[in-house]
Amino acid sequence: xxxxxxxxxxxxxxxxxxxxxxxxxxxxxxxxxxxxxxxxxxxxxxxxxxxxxxxxxxxxxxxxxxxxxxxxxxxxxxxxxxxxxxxxxxxxxxxxxxxxxxxxxxxxxxxxxxxxxxxxxxxxxxxxxxxxxxxxxxxxxxxxxxxxxxxxxxxxxxxxxxxxxxxxxxxxxxxxxxxxxxxxxxxxxxxxxxxxxxxxxxxxxxxxxxxxxxxxxxxxxxxxxxxxxxxxxxxxxxxxxxxxxxxxxxxxxxxxxxxxxxxxxxxxxxxxxxxxxxxxxxxxxxxxxxxxxxxxxxxxxxxxxxxxxxxxxxxxxxxxxxxxxxxxxxxxxxxxxxxxxxxx
Ligand code: CTP
Ligand code: MG
Numbered sequence: 001x002x003x004x005x006x007x008x009x010x011x012x013x014x015x016x017x018x019x020x021x022x023x024x025x026x027x028x029x030x031x032x033x034x035x036x037x038x039x040x041x042x043x044x045x046x047x048x049x050x051x052x053x054x055x056x057x058x059x060x061x062x063x064x065x066x067x068x069x070x071x072x073x074x075x076x077x078x079x080x081x082x083x084x085x086x087x088x089x090x091x092x093x094x095x096x097x098x099x100x101x102x103x104x105x106x107x108x109x110x111x112x113x114x115x116x117x118x119x120x121x122x123x124x125x126x127x128x129x130x131x132x133x134x135x136x137x138x139x140x141x142x143x144x145x146x147x148x149x150x151x152x153x154x155x156x157x158x159x160x161x162x163x164x165x166x167x168x169x170x171x172x173x174x175x176x177x178x179x180x181x182x183x184x185x186x187x188x189x190x191x192x193x194x195x196x197x198x199x200x201x202x203x204x205x206x207x208x209x210x211x212x213x214x215x216x217x218x219x220x221x222x223x224x225x226x227x228x229x230x231x232x233x234x235x236x237x238x239x240x241x242x243x244x245x246x247x248x249x250x251x252x253x254x255x256x257x258x259x260x261x262x263x264x265x266x267x268x269x270x271x272x273x274x275x276x277x278x279x280x281x282x283x284x285x286x287x288x289x290x291x292x293x294x295x296x297x298x299x300x301x302x303x304x305x306x307x308x309x310x311x312x313x314x315x316x317x318x319x320x321x322x323x324x325x326x327x328x329x330x331x332x333x334x335x336x337x338x339x340x341x342x343x344x
Contacts (some may be wrong), residue, residue, distance in 0.1 A: 016258075017049035020160050021051075026244045028335035033168045033245075033273030046072050046083055049289070053139075056101070056110040057087065061134030064089040067147045074153040076167050076193050083137035086147055099141050100124045101285050148218060148225045149190075149299055152209070156197050158206050158231045160238040164243040165245045167196040170252060176339040179320050191295050193254060194269055199252050201272040204239035225299045232269040250328045257318070257325035266294035270301060293317065 029103040046068070054066045070084030071077030089099060097119045104117040104126050114136075125138045140146075157164045170192050174180035182188050200206040210230035219225070243251075260267075265274045266282060275296070277283050282291040282304060292314040293306035310316065324338055331337045 005202070005287045016254070016329060018247055018254075022246045022328065023244050025335050026246045029245055029249065030165065030196065032172065032335060032339075033165050036078045036168050038077060038081075042079055045135060048245055049083065049130050049133045049135050050085070052130070053085065053107075053137075057106060060102075060106050061089055061091070067287045069143075069150040071189065074193070075157040075164060076153060076171065076189065078168070083135055084146075085137055085139045086143050087139055087141050088144060088147075089142065096141050098123055100126055103105075103139065103141075103314050107274070120153075140147065141236075144218075145223065145225070145299055148220065151229070152225075152227065152298060153190075153193055153197075155209065155229050156206060158277055159207070159234045160200065161204060161249060161301065162234060162238070162243075162245055163196060163200055166248050167193045168202070169245070169249055170196055173338055175325060176341055178342045179317055179319050179321075182308045183309045185308055186317055187295075188305065192298045194295055195256070195267065195307060196252065197269045198267045199248065199255060200238070201269060203243065203248075203251070204243055204277070204328055205241050205243070205248075207234060207237055210270045211272055220299075223299045223301070239338075246328075250325075253325040253328055257321040260293075260313070262293060262314075262318075266296050266304075268296040270296060270298045 019209050050066065050068055052171060065088045067073075067086045067088060068083065070165075071081050072083050085215060087099070087103065091099065094102070098115050100119050104115050107115050107128055112128045112129075113128065113131055115304050116127045118125050118127065123140050123143065125140045127138050128134070132182075139206075171180065171189050174187070174189070174192055178184075179186040180189060180192070197206060201208055207228075207336065209231075210226040211227070214226035214228060215228045217224070217226040264277055266277055266280055268275045277291060277294055280296070282294055285291070289304060289307040290310060291304055291306065292309050292311065296303040297303040297305055327334050329336045
């Protein structure tokens with residue numbers, strides 16, 4: 001109707017050409033990226049803790065397996081981030097909560113510190129601190145979809161180095177501006193990485209792995225997870241595109257500030273395209289899912305990663321996208337101003 005078309009005009013008017021001197025800031029953005037990457041030493045410590053925990057847990061449950069997932073395993077983790085672990089265990093006698101409580105006991109006996117069993121959380125976990133490595137971690141149970149989507153993200157990161165650079169800078173911006181807080185209605189780090197993958201798919205810097213012939217295939221709670229994972233064969237995929245991380249950052253924020261159609265569009269890395277809210281029946285609020293910004297999960301396709309966003313936080317988020325887009329367009333020091341802490 002009228003409303004939609006006038007909104008489209010507004011979007012089009014605001015599309016600007018990328019600032020001509022944006023590339024001069026690339027070294028600054030890359031040095032921010034370098035400062036956030038975890039050291040070899042830290043990665044070794046994470047592996048050491050995984051090994052120690054696996055040994056302890058396997059004594060009690062020989063057929064279980066402990067997986068790293070999330071930022072420590074998807075290659076989008078900053079230094080000093082907490083470790084996400086998932087215990088895969090096939091135990092018909094015990095409920096998830098029973099397993100969490102038993103796990104807490106096992107860890108207690110194994111001399112780990114600050115152990116807390118959070119059995120009433122949406123995803124029940126055990127939290128702990130390890131004095132040997134100084135690392136903290138969260139362990140969940142049988143959440144294998146997260147293990148598989150972690151591998152998908154890691155595989156995408158191996159195709160073109162600009163994905164990891166872009167996503168680190170976007171995550172750093174989101175944390176500085178406090179729009180990476182799902183309990184406040186803003187987006188998860190996982191959602192931001194998916195948004196970056198989508199942008200690079202549209203620019204033909206990344207392929208759509210789920211549309212290619214599958215070389216890995218698992219079915220988890222009715223969700224089929226199948227995609228091409230021989231990513232070493234795709235190392236030159238994006239080489240024809242010479243855009244720098246600064247111009248990609250500009251494109252990212254311009255897209256979310258001025259080009260994305262919040263009324264109609266869903267971004268989907270599963271298809272490598274924008275699909276319609278209408279097609280997914282995501283046009284109205286159902287329960288707590290408001291679908292004000294729609295980001296399809298690559299495997300759990302009924303899951304909108306934007307479902308945490310409400311009518312207040314959507315405003316905050318869109319204002320932050322606009323602020324970032326304007327800084328990248330006009331500011332004399334975008335690599336500083338972009339990350340200025342949000343002051344309430
Ligand atoms: N995850 C998911 N669905 C979501 C959010 C998260 O499956 N809606 C899973 C993903 O496997 C993701 C992991 O949980 O990799 C951790 O999510 P998150 O904390 O958002 O990302 P991290 O990569 O751990 O980022 P951070 O550095 O902020 O901890
Ligand atoms: Mg995390």
